[in-house]
Amino acid sequence: MFEFGYAEEEKLGKPYDLGLLKRLYPYARVYGRYFLAAIALVIMITLFELAIPYITKIVIDRYIVPQTVIGTEGEKNRFLTADPDDPKIQAAAARYPDLFEMKAGQIQIAYQNLADLDAETLALLRADDLRGVGIAALIFFGVIICSFLFTFIEVMVMEYTGQRIMHDLRMQLYDHIQSLNVSFFNRHPVGRLVTRVTNDIQNMYELFTSVIAFVFKDFFLLVGIAAVLISINWKLALISFTVLPVVIWAAFIFADKARGVFRILRVKVAEINTRFSETIGGIKVIQVFGQERNNHRGFARLNHENYEAGMHQIRIFAIFMPVIELLGAVATAIVIFYGGGRVISETITLGSLVAFISYMRMFFRPIRDIAEKYNILQNAMASAERIFQILDSKERLPEVPARPDHPFAKETIRSLRFDDVRFGYLPKEIVLKGIDFTLNAGQTLAIVGPTGSGKTSMINLLTRFYDPNSGRIEINGEDIRNLPIPLLRSKMALVTQDPYLFSGPIRENIFPPTEEWSAPGIDEVLYASNARSVIDRLPQGLETDLSEGGASLSSGERQLLSIARAFARDPDLIILDEATSYIDSETEARIQDALIELMKGRTSVMVAHRLSTARYADRIMVLHRGRIIESGSHEALMEKKGFYYQLNQLQNG
Amino acid sequence: MKSFHLIKPYFSENRFSIIIGIICLVIVDLFQLFIPRVVKWAVDDLTSFQIDMFGLFIYAMEIVGLAIAITIFRYVWRRCLIGLSRRVEEGIRDRLFSHLQILSPKYFDKTRTGDLMAHATNDINHIRMATGMGMVALTDALFLGSAAILFMAYINVRLTLYVLIPAPLIIFGTSFFGSRMHRLYGEVQASFSDLTEVVRERFTGIRIIKAYNREAESTERLERMSEEYIGKNIRLVTITGSFFPMMVFLSNLSMAIVIFIGGRQTILAEITPGDFVAFISYLSILTWPMMALGWLTNLIQRGKASLDRIDTILKTEPAIADPPDPQPMREYQDRIVLEKVSFSYGETDEPADRGEALSDIDLTLEKGKTLGIIGPPGGGKTTLLQLIPRLYDVNTGSIRIDGKDIRNVRVADLRSLISFVPQEPFLFAGTIRENITFNDPGITEEQLIKAAREAALLETIEGFAKGFETIVGEKGVILSGGQKQRIGLARALLRDASILMLDDPISQVDTETGNTIIETIRKTAARRTILIVSHRLSALKAADEIIVLKNGRITQSGTHETLMERDGYYARTYRLQEMEEALNV
Numbered sequence A: 001m002f003e004f005g006y007a008e009e010e011k012l013g014k015p016y017d018l019g020l021l022k023r024l025y026p027y028a029r030v031y032g033r034y035f036l037a038a039i040a041l042v043i044m045i046t047l048f049e050l051a052i053p054y055i056t057k058i059v060i061d062r063y064i065v066p067q068t069v070i071g072t073e074g075e076k077n078r079f080l081t082a083d084p085d086d087p088k089i090q091a092a093a094a095r096y097p098d099l100f101e102m103k104a105g106q107i108q109i110a111y112q113n114l115a116d117l118d119a120e121t122l123a124l125l126r127a128d129d130l131r132g133v134g135i136a137a138l139i140f141f142g143v144i145i146c147s148f149l150f151t152f153i154e155v156m157v158m159e160y161t162g163q164r165i166m167h168d169l170r171m172q173l174y175d176h177i178q179s180l181n182v183s184f185f186n187r188h189p190v191g192r193l194v195t196r197v198t199n200d201i202q203n204m205y206e207l208f209t210s211v212i213a214f215v216f217k218d219f220f221l222l223v224g225i226a227a228v229l230i231s232i233n234w235k236l237a238l239i240s241f242t243v244l245p246v247v248i249w250a251a252f253i254f255a256d257k258a259r260g261v262f263r264i265l266r267v268k269v270a271e272i273n274t275r276f277s278e279t280i281g282g283i284k285v286i287q288v289f290g291q292e293r294n295n296h297r298g299f300a301r302l303n304h305e306n307y308e309a310g311m312h313q314i315r316i317f318a319i320f321m322p323v324i325e326l327l328g329a330v331a332t333a334i335v336i337f338y339g340g341g342r343v344i345s346e347t348i349t350l351g352s353l354v355a356f357i358s359y360m361r362m363f364f365r366p367i368r369d370i371a372e373k374y375n376i377l378q379n380a381m382a383s384a385e386r387i388f389q390i391l392d393s394k395e396r397l398p399e400v401p402a403r404p405d406h407p408f409a410k411e412t413i414r415s416l417r418f419d420d421v422r423f424g425y426l427p428k429e430i431v432l433k434g435i436d437f438t439l440n441a442g443q444t445l446a447i448v449g450p451t452g453s454g455k456t457s458m459i460n461l462l463t464r465f466y467d468p469n470s471g472r473i474e475i476n477g478e479d480i481r482n483l484p485i486p487l488l489r490s491k492m493a494l495v496t497q498d499p500y501l502f503s504g505p506i507r508e509n510i511f512p513p514t515e516e517w518s519a520p521g522i523d524e525v526l527y528a529s530n531a532r533s534v535i536d537r538l539p540q541g542l543e544t545d546l547s548e549g550g551a552s553l554s555s556g557e558r559q560l561l562s563i564a565r566a567f568a569r570d571p572d573l574i575i576l577d578e579a580t581s582y583i584d585s586e587t588e589a590r591i592q593d594a595l596i597e598l599m600k601g602r603t604s605v606m607v608a609h610r611l612s613t614a615r616y617a618d619r620i621m622v623l624h625r626g627r628i629i630e631s632g633s634h635e636a637l638m639e640k641k642g643f644y645y646q647l648n649q650l651q652n653g
Numbered sequence B: 001m002k003s004f005h006l007i008k009p010y011f012s013e014n015r016f017s018i019i020i021g022i023i024c025l026v027i028v029d030l031f032q033l034f035i036p037r038v039v040k041w042a043v044d045d046l047t048s049f050q051i052d053m054f055g056l057f058i059y060a061m062e063i064v065g066l067a068i069a070i071t072i073f074r075y076v077w078r079r080c081l082i083g084l085s086r087r088v089e090e091g092i093r094d095r096l097f098s099h100l101q102i103l104s105p106k107y108f109d110k111t112r113t114g115d116l117m118a119h120a121t122n123d124i125n126h127i128r129m130a131t132g133m134g135m136v137a138l139t140d141a142l143f144l145g146s147a148a149i150l151f152m153a154y155i156n157v158r159l160t161l162y163v164l165i166p167a168p169l170i171i172f173g174t175s176f177f178g179s180r181m182h183r184l185y186g187e188v189q190a191s192f193s194d195l196t197e198v199v200r201e202r203f204t205g206i207r208i209i210k211a212y213n214r215e216a217e218s219t220e221r222l223e224r225m226s227e228e229y230i231g232k233n234i235r236l237v238t239i240t241g242s243f244f245p246m247m248v249f250l251s252n253l254s255m256a257i258v259i260f261i262g263g264r265q266t267i268l269a270e271i272t273p274g275d276f277v278a279f280i281s282y283l284s285i286l287t288w289p290m291m292a293l294g295w296l297t298n299l300i301q302r303g304k305a306s307l308d309r310i311d312t313i314l315k316t317e318p319a320i321a322d323p324p325d326p327q328p329m330r331e332y333q334d335r336i337v338l339e340k341v342s343f344s345y346g347e348t349d350e351p352a353d354r355g356e357a358l359s360d361i362d363l364t365l366e367k368g369k370t371l372g373i374i375g376p377p378g379g380g381k382t383t384l385l386q387l388i389p390r391l392y393d394v395n396t397g398s399i400r401i402d403g404k405d406i407r408n409v410r411v412a413d414l415r416s417l418i419s420f421v422p423q424e425p426f427l428f429a430g431t432i433r434e435n436i437t438f439n440d441p442g443i444t445e446e447q448l449i450k451a452a453r454e455a456a457l458l459e460t461i462e463g464f465a466k467g468f469e470t471i472v473g474e475k476g477v478i479l480s481g482g483q484k485q486r487i488g489l490a491r492a493l494l495r496d497a498s499i500l501m502l503d504d505p506i507s508q509v510d511t512e513t514g515n516t517i518i519e520t521i522r523k524t525a526a527r528r529t530i531l532i533v534s535h536r537l538s539a540l541k542a543a544d545e546i547i548v549l550k551n552g553r554i555t556q557s558g559t560h561e562t563l564m565e566r567d568g569y570y571a572r573t574y575r576l577q578e579m580e581e582a583l584n585v
Helices: A006-011 A018-029 A032-064 A087-095 A111-116 A119-125 A127-179 A182-187 A190-232 A234-281 A283-288 A292-344 A350-392 A455-462 A485-490 A506-510 A519-528 A532-537 A555-569 A585-599 A634-640 A643-652 B008-013 B015-047 B053-102 B105-110 B113-155 B157-163 B166-204 B206-211 B215-267 B273-315 B381-387 B411-416 B432-437 B445-454 B458-463 B481-494 B511-523 B560-566 B569-584
Strands: A068-070 A077-082 A100-103 A106-110 A415-423 A432-440 A444-448 A470-475 A492-495 A573-577 A603-607 A619-624 A627-632 B335-343 B358-366 B370-374 B396-401 B418-421 B499-503 B529-533 B545-550 B553-558
Touching: A018 A032, A018 A127, A018 A190, A018 A350, A032 A127, A032 A190, A032 A350, A032 B215, A032 B273, A077 A111, A087 A106, A087 A119, A106 A111, A119 A127, A127 A190, A127 A350, A127 B166, A127 B215, A182 B206, A190 A234, A190 A350, A190 B166, A234 A283, A234 A292, A234 A350, A234 B053, A234 B113, A283 A292, A283 B053, A283 B105, A283 B418, A292 A350, A292 B015, A292 B053, A350 B015, A350 B273, A415 A455, A432 A455, A432 A603, A432 A619, A432 A627, A444 A455, A455 A573, A455 A603, A485 A492, A492 A555, A492 B206, A506 A555, A519 A532, A519 A555, A519 A585, A532 A555, A555 A585, A573 A585, A619 A634, A619 A643, A627 A634, A627 A643, A634 A643, A643 B569, B008 B015, B008 B053, B015 B053, B015 B113, B015 B273, B053 B113, B053 B273, B113 B157, B113 B273, B157 B215, B157 B273, B166 B206, B166 B215, B166 B273, B206 B215, B215 B273, B335 B381, B358 B381, B358 B529, B358 B553, B370 B381, B370 B569, B381 B499, B381 B529, B411 B418, B418 B481, B432 B445, B432 B481, B445 B458, B445 B481, B445 B511, B481 B499, B481 B511, B511 B529, B545 B560, B545 B569, B553 B560, B553 B569, B560 B569
Parallel strands: A444 A603, A444 A619, A492 A573, A573 A603, B370 B529, B370 B545, B418 B499, B499 B529
Antiparallel strands: A068 A077, A077 A106, A100 A106, A415 A432, A415 A470, A619 A627, B335 B358, B335 B396, B545 B553
């Protein structure tokens, strides 16, 4: 998967404000409950993770290392005390009279002497401790199982939520783009719009799942560890935290440097990809002009720049990662020195010291993670900005609201009128300069004229892809701008030069899946449109999926299917942009047949490239540079001996 | 490792830094393992109060010293070893690029650009990751892992064995889940491509969607695709989401074993409390290598598969290349002869009506003459032009220049005689200057300006603020069709080749400019052979010979005058254009 939206990378690297996050918030709020659940789970998981070193601490303090310390400075020692009333212990003490001593009504033994006891005695002496360790291990086991389960659930919840938010955003964006003007599509390359709906949305997913989930977790972990450390021993905690500012500072420096180099790398990779696709696309030019070596030289330079940027990235990581580890080790050293001192002075226990060391190790991971995630965040923000830019564009034609009971819904098209219509795609370039005509129901109008005379623009106005600059287009005497667009379009069918079919089954291309079609109804359409033979040729017939490449249809066959699509609509008005491309004569005849059948009894407007099609029209209009220069029936125009007459002479000659 | 030969040179080239890197890596690993030992000593001494503040200070300093040494050595190995992967990346990509350049257009006709781009990006990335982090981390994991186990075994063999119980589960688990993950990841990618394709086609066909009120249905279709994509993602995450926590669980299981068994052993004085703490530390060191092993195996396997794919491309021989014993051809003197030339693009599953693109073409072109070619779309005009510089080879018949079959001539020599304006004036994302001169340093400013003037482009370029240095963007997005076309022309005119081929060179230029351009080109006709395809017949009127190509065959030929008399395709098209031009006055 690779992007083609290269040119947009420059923006990356600028820090984003909170405004974007504010705009993203409503999308997340819909799934507030899931987020709450995820946060609750994250808190639980954090607690479990924090519990792990704590259990070790308890094991050491309570069961492994005895806490009874007797003696004075310099001669202190740990002792294990035992119940003097237990006859078994009395017996054991009797066996090792040099090791045990009675003090203050208790039997005690110096810790270093324990190793001299035989295993049985030792086990007897420490039966409670052994039981305690067993229980602690069991609790530990329970904690890690819960931690595993909760983590899994949390990941699934976050994934689901992230995907849902993406889905909502994607659908909203798609719907929005789809509802925009045709002129919007003319100005924005399709590739870029596709990138918005796919890759940019994907980047946002990273934001919602990776960043939010991990950052929350990292944050809780940081706070949790700090809290535990402070609760164990606040002085030791504060002293260990002295390395923290350095860690945070290093993380900031790293995030900043890494962002810069990530950006350069992305741009370089994009440039390399461009170069590859250019070379593949322009291979003929390169080879005929013998530019292989030259082109390669340019590529090698880019490739090397990418290498340099890659090495730069390696250097940054090669410094940052070890430095964070170093700081971790320094923190451990501080804990051992200062904390060890506390153990000697008995202000903290040995288990606490060990727990401290473990927690310090855990402490640095979240900071490092956050620094690394910062780049994803930036990337996602750049995408969010691009997405919102599109959502903010409101290029639509003024539209009257669609009501199901609109009177036009029940009407058929009785007349079509252009009243002094002027139109241009750009303000300065007027394409249609005052078009006037009236067409009554059942009539056929053929528009002929040289390329660029404005034929296609008339179609664009009729279908209301665009509105005229001035003048009116009326249907049944009503300005079409006063009709709801879907209702207007539901009365017409457009058959274009490029018979555009969509991936998916042929059936869905011809018959809207939202409508119910009976088998005889389907047959009738296929028969009338001459598409029957095309369908019959395919093993899977109507169910043939056009996306799987299995169906190779010639352009003529595609044309037939698009005519069937028009038939299925049973429109009042046919708008036809005749194909100019080469189609073999047999298919050509079938297309002609189908079109004549389609226009029978309907009003139609067609852009005709072949005069043989035009001559049967009730009226022929010759368009030139946006003006009607001749208009009338075939006979009338032939008699007039103008442009149309000459055209006929030529094509029939 | 049948494709290992591709990356081997980079290993031997960098063997010095590889050796240094590995030594540093081993040192880092050893030092890393010593820190828990220092901690162990400290804990043991503290347990028995055998230490004072100075002793603690020494221990702390030892840790800091070790850590500093680790930092330095780690920096060195990261630079030495990971840098290699970037070197491999650069080298392999360079080879792929160079090789693609020499493959024939036919290869690109049947290979999808998307697939090639995937090789150039994904496969090369996989190779980079496999040679970089993959191999390095594998070495690290193997060494660090086994060393940690040894250190643990040194403390207590029995406990070590117990602790290692989950290890096989971890290694096989990563490998098992890894391949599953890889497959599901592939499915997610495929689903994403489908989604992209649906969005693309809907936006491309937006007029039909709007005209047929199919917006809701389109949205629904995308919704289905999007849901499917979500489904695939969820399936993937079911694996990844259970995998990573499971690995953590398994390594924590080792910890539970240490607490239970190690705790008992400490109580029973088989090991010291320091040993117990050190064990916990070693375990946390061991976790990573265990998780990494399975993961890295997959990474390296994937890299190997990618390397094999790249190797397959590199082994593809160009269909058109120099013959074993090529004849040199320095200049073009007399004539080009096409004899019974037939050609089909072949290997396509297009409907049968395509068939042969050219059939039985016989033509003789003398030096100093101009040939005009016209015909309906799909008639074979472009194909005919492409055969002469051997972008494609004829299927039957032959093309001879000065009596030599072009298949026996050095390809570079042949092409150096030819200049070509293709139908689609392919522009590269650089400046106008680069697009005209291809960055050839041998071209003087005067030559550039002359070519631009001849292509009626100079004024346009001078109108741009940055002149020749204007960046045209990808495929020349900032330029109009006519401007692009004239850049293509200037590029061809700059080259003083003795065969000039123009494929519809003025289709997007206004009539007047077009005529000026044709006039300029015609002035150079005496020293070359010119072949012009054009739909604008005024451009062909003065040609010495004009042929009409229909369905791959020459249906008419002659001069303007003789063709006008015969009243065929040429005469009719010519009169039609005359009429349209008359209207324009």
